Amino acid sequence: MLGRSGPVQLSVNGVAHTLDVPRDTALLYVLRNDLGLNGPKFGCGLGECGACTVILDGVAARSCVVPAGIAEGREIMTLEGLGAPGRPHPVQQAFIDEQAAQCGYCLNGMIMTATALLDRHPDPSEAEIRAELRYNLCRCGTHVEILRAVLRAAGRPVAVLNDDVPHTPHAEVPAPAGLEPRIDGTNWRPPSRPASQAPQDEVAGREGGQRVGVVEA
Ligand code: FES
Numbered sequence: 517m518l519g520r521s522g523p524v525q526l527s528v529n530g531v532a533h534t535l536d537v538p539r540d541t542a543l544l545y546v547l548r549n550d551l552g553l554n555g556p557k558f559g560c561g562l563g564e565c566g567a568c569t570v571i572l573d574g575v576a577a578r579s580c581v582v583p584a585g586i587a588e589g590r591e592i593m594t595l596e597g598l599g600a601p602g603r604p605h606p607v608q609q610a611f612i613d614e615q616a617a618q619c620g621y622c623l624n625g626m627i628m629t630a631t632a633l634l635d636r637h638p639d640p641s642e643a644e645i646r647a648e649l650r651y652n653l654c655r656c657g658t659h660v661e662i663l664r665a666v667l668r669a670a671g672r673p674v675a676v677l678n679d680d681v682p683h684t685p686h687a688e689v690p691a692p693a694g695l696e697p698r699i700d701g702t703n704w705r706p707p708s709r710p711a712s713q714a715p716q717d718e719v720a721g722r723e724g725g726q727r728v729g730v731v732e733a
């Protein structure tokens with residue numbers, strides 16, 4: 517309850533806590549700052565991105581906009597309550613199997629939201645998974661792998677999306693004039709020059725507009 521005074525009693529991952537914090541403190545801050553549970557992430561702080569998602573009485577909830585007092589009397593599950601490094605939850609394992617991460621910042625929200633979905637609806641369609649994750653943002657653009665991971669966790673075939681799309685490596689098609697295939701065959705690049713002939717910014721290591729490492733001159 518928000519209107520009451522006194523400490524906040526929270527049940528998190530099956531453990532009871534009594535916390536002397538203002539009752540309108542965002543649950544996210546209590547979890548991270550007072551309980552040291554850093555699975556939920558601060559992204560937008562506005563309920564928009566999903567990075568802070570926890571499961572509150574079985575429902576995915578954005579802890580950055582839930583006052584701690586409102587969470588009192590409910591069962592809160594954080595990422596830490598799902599699995600452990602040597603014993604991942606099936607949804608976590610599916611994300612590992614699909615390597616569904618770039619920076620990983622969004623994964624807490626993706627995994628908790630997917631887990632809440634699968635707990636209440638163990639056999640969702642791809643459309644239902646997409647709808648559930650629609651407002652969880654991944655700034656790295658890992659959505660395809662994330663969708664595959666949730667399909668895998670749901671026991672659905674994952675040979676959709678990437679694998680059934682014929683892929684022609686760039687190395688097998690004629691390169692545009694003046695370019696050569698990159699070493700991994702995924703794109704083209706200007707022809708390499710010996711480092712001794714390269715301008716200084718190339719010596720520092722740039723390829724396709726991205727810094728790739730320092731090249732010994
Ligand atoms: S940090 Fe809570 S939704 Fe973005």
Ligand code: FES
Pocket residue numbers: 616617618619620621622623653654655656657658
């Ligand atoms: S993997 Fe970086 S935000 Fe999703």
